[in-house]
Amino acid sequence: xxxxxxxxxxxxxxxxxxxxxxxxxxxxxxxxxxxxxxxxxxxxxxxxxxxxxxxxxxxxxxxxxxxxxxxxxxxxxxxxxxxxxxxxxxx
Numbered sequence: 001x002x003x004x005x006x007x008x009x010x011x012x013x014x015x016x017x018x019x020x021x022x023x024x025x026x027x028x029x030x031x032x033x034x035x036x037x038x039x040x041x042x043x044x045x046x047x048x049x050x051x052x053x054x055x056x057x058x059x060x061x062x063x064x065x066x067x068x069x070x071x072x073x074x075x076x077x078x079x080x081x082x083x084x085x086x087x088x089x090x091x
Contacts, residue, residue, distance in 0.1 A: 025031060039056055047055035057065055 030036070039060070040052055043049060043052045043055040047059040049055035049059065
């Protein structure tokens with residue numbers, strides 16, 4: 001029974017991967033261009049930024065960028081605390 005369940009799960013996973021591969025867009029074809037056009041046309045007026053990438057990262061997606069920075073800071077702090085060496089004498 002356990003072997004059959006494992007085989008069923010494996011076949012379901014393979015079918016999922018096959019369906020995902022079939023529905024992929026052709027290489028280089030963007031999925032949606034309405035948002036791109038909007039950002040390019042309105043970045044200077046709305047965000048007062050000459051660089052469109054900068055306006056998207058820091059103005060349109062500011063909270064998302066702040067969240068990513070917080071996660072990175074927390075990860076680095078955790079690693080530094082875990083690797084901290086106390087200067088005590090070894091026995």
